[in-house]
Structure formats: C-alpha cells, structure tokens
Amino acid sequence: MVQQAFRKGPWTEQEDFKLVYYVGLFGDRKWDYIAKVSGLNRTGKSCRLRWVNYLHPGLKRGKMTPQEERLVLELHSKWGNRWSRIARKLPGRTDNEIKNFWRTHMRKMAQEKKKGPVPTPTSSSGCHSSISSNNHAVDSHASKKSGEESFYDTGGPPILKGSSSIEEFNIGEEDQEGFSMDDIWKDIDMSEDNIMEQPVVYDGNNFSCPPMPSPSWEYLEPLWVVDEESMLFPTSDPYFSYHKQGSSTILTG
DNA sequence: AACTGCGCCAACCGCAGGGGA
DNA sequence: ATCCCCTGCGGTTGGCGCAGT
Numbered sequence: 001m002v003q004q005a006f007r008k009g010p011w012t013e014q015e016d017f018k019l020v021y022y023v024g025l026f027g028d029r030k031w032d033y034i035a036k037v038s039g040l041n042r043t044g045k046s047c048r049l050r051w052v053n054y055l056h057p058g059l060k061r062g063k064m065t066p067q068e069e070r071l072v073l074e075l076h077s078k079w080g081n082r083w084s085r086i087a088r089k090l091p092g093r094t095d096n097e098i099k100n101f102w103r104t105h106m107r108k109m110a111q112e113k114k115k116g117p118v119p120t121p122t123s124s125s126g127c128h129s130s131i132s133s134n135n136h137a138v139d140s141h142a143s144k145k146s147g148e149e150s151f152y153d154t155g156g157p158p159i160l161k162g163s164s165s166i167e168e169f170n171i172g173e174e175d176q177e178g179f180s181m182d183d184i185w186k187d188i189d190m191s192e193d194n195i196m197e198q199p200v201v202y203d204g205n206n207f208s209c210p211p212m213p214s215p216s217w218e219y220l221e222p223l224w225v226v227d228e229e230s231m232l233f234p235t236s237d238p239y240f241s242y243h244k245q246g247s248s249t250i251l252t253g
Numbered sequence: 254a255a256c257t258g259c260g261c262c263a264a265c266c267g268c269a270g271g272g273g274a
Numbered sequence: 275a276t277c278c279c280c281t282g283c284g285g286t287t288g289g290c291g292c293a294g295t
Binding site: 009010029030031032044045048052081082083084085095096099 | 284285288289
C-alpha cells in the first residue's frame with residue numbers, strides 16, 4: 001500500500017469550513033471517516049484535535065479566570081496530569097489549554113523559586129502569588145491581537161456568534177463572577193471517581209457545559225443548513241462573514 | 254529601528270484502551 | 275480469545291507575536 005501523505009501544520013479557513021460541515025453531517029466520532037470523505041487530506045486524529053481544541057462550539061476562549069486557575073491547581077494536586085479529566089470540570093476549556101496553562105504556571109513558579117521562597121503551588125492561597133499577577137499580565141492572544149477582533153477576545157469561537165441559543169455558551173469574563181465555584185467543588189466531591197457527562201444546564205446565571213471531548217451537535221444544528229447537493233456553507237452566518245473579512249487564510253499559527 | 258528573549262498557543266507524536274470483526 | 279482499527283490522552287515542540295534592550 002502506498003502511504004498517503006497527509007497535510008500537516010496550521011489549518012486554513014477552507015479546511016475549517018469543511019471540517020465543521022462534515023462534523024455536522026456525521027457527528028464527532030468517526031474521525032477517520034470524516035477525514036476521508038471530506039477530502040481534507042488530514043488524518044482523523046488531526047481533524048479531531050482541530051475540532052476539540054478550536055472549532056468546538058462550546059469552547060470558551062480568553063484567559064483563564066482566577067477561579068478557573070485555582071480550580072486547575074486544586075484538581076491537579078488531586079489528580080495529577082489528568083488533563084482531560086480536569087478539563088471536564090472546566091466548562092469550555094480543553095485539556096490542551098489546561099495543559100498549556102499548567103506548563104506556564106510551573107515555569108513561573110520555577111522562576112519565582114529562583115528569586116525567593118514561594119508558597120506551595122497547590123495551596124489555593126499560595127498559588128495566587130503568581131496567578132493573580134498572571135491574570136493581569138498576559139494573555140498572549142488578547143494582547144497580541146489588539147486591534148483586531150480575536151477569537152480569544154470574544155469568549156468563544158466565532159461559530160457561536162449569531163445564534164442566541166448557542167451564544168449562551170459564551171461565558172464572558174464578567175460572567176465568571178457568577179460562576180459558582182461552590183457548585184463545581186460540590187460536583188467534584190460527589191463525582192470524585194465517577195465523572196459523568198452532564199447535560200448543558202442554564203439556570204439563568206450559570207452554565208454547565210458538556211464535557212469537551214464529547215460535544216453534542218444538537219445545539220449546533222440550527223447553524224448548519226446542510227445541503228449535500230451543493231455543499232453550500234451558511235455564508236450568511238456571522239462566522240463566515242467574519243472570516244470573509246479577514247485577509248489571511250490561515251486561522252492560526 | 255533592529256535584535257533577542259520570552260510567553261503562549263496550536264498542532265504533532267506516540268502510546269494505551271475500548272470495541273468490533 | 276485474538277487481532278485490528280479507531281479514538282482519546284498526555285507529552286512535546288515549532289512558530290508567532292510582544293516586550294525589553
């Protein structure tokens with residue numbers, strides 16, 4: 001058999017469109033199949049990763065809130081490097097995101113350690129020596145891309161925009177204040193070793209999103225008018241008009 | 254203004270587990 | 275019962291942009 005040379009590297013706008021379209025058609029499980037029929041010339045793995053880490057409608061972009069940071073630290077002290085597990089407790093955050101955050105955090109801790117003694121990283125009070133400053137200091141994308149509307153500034157991937165039902169997944173930075181950490185802690189205590197997928201719940205203030213790795217397409221369907229014949233994309237969707245305004249075909253990297 | 258270092262994110266790789274044939 | 279394929283997870287790295295010099 002001749003091994004097919006798959007495309008690698010950053011995803012283009014067109015590839016994203018295709019992927020979203022085919023995930024809409026076939027769901028988010030059969031990645032190899034999607035990769036094949038879509039003609040993306042990517043591996044199923046690559047498609048899945050792109051979806052989970054970037055295109056998934058439940059994603060919450062932007063820097064982690066202090067609450068989230070604290071939660072990550074606590075959960076990490078509990079579970080170690082079980083990123084996906086930790087991610088399930090942070091609605092809208094991916095394991096990759098958390099992993100990256102942790103790396104950055106550890107680096108900072110190491111640097112601070114060089115300078116002088118610091119409280120233990122896993123203590124919720126101690127970690128704030130770096131965390132809180134971090135909160136103000138940097139968000140690479142938010143600050144980097146000032147001047148242009150960034151995915152990372154909007155509280156969610158653009159695909160979400162324009163749909164009122166979906167928009168509700170965008171938990172803005174401010175909304176995080178109302179994000180009940182107590183609920184999360186309770187949840188953690190209750191489900192310690194019995195993590196279940198939970199339905200999306202909106203009580204008027206807070207959201208509980210489905211775990212990232214297994215997103216549901218139910219809430220996306222209205223966005224996608226699937227036309228298999230013509231393969232038309234919903235160009236009227238804000239997501240697409242957004243991208244059409246952009247000059248670059250490369251979305252990331 | 255140019256250069257360098259750093260921080261951050263996206264994406265790849267390898268491995269393990271689960272499910273179906 | 276075994277094998278194979280697919281999916282998911284964790285670790286790692288390359289590239290981009292910003293900040294400091």
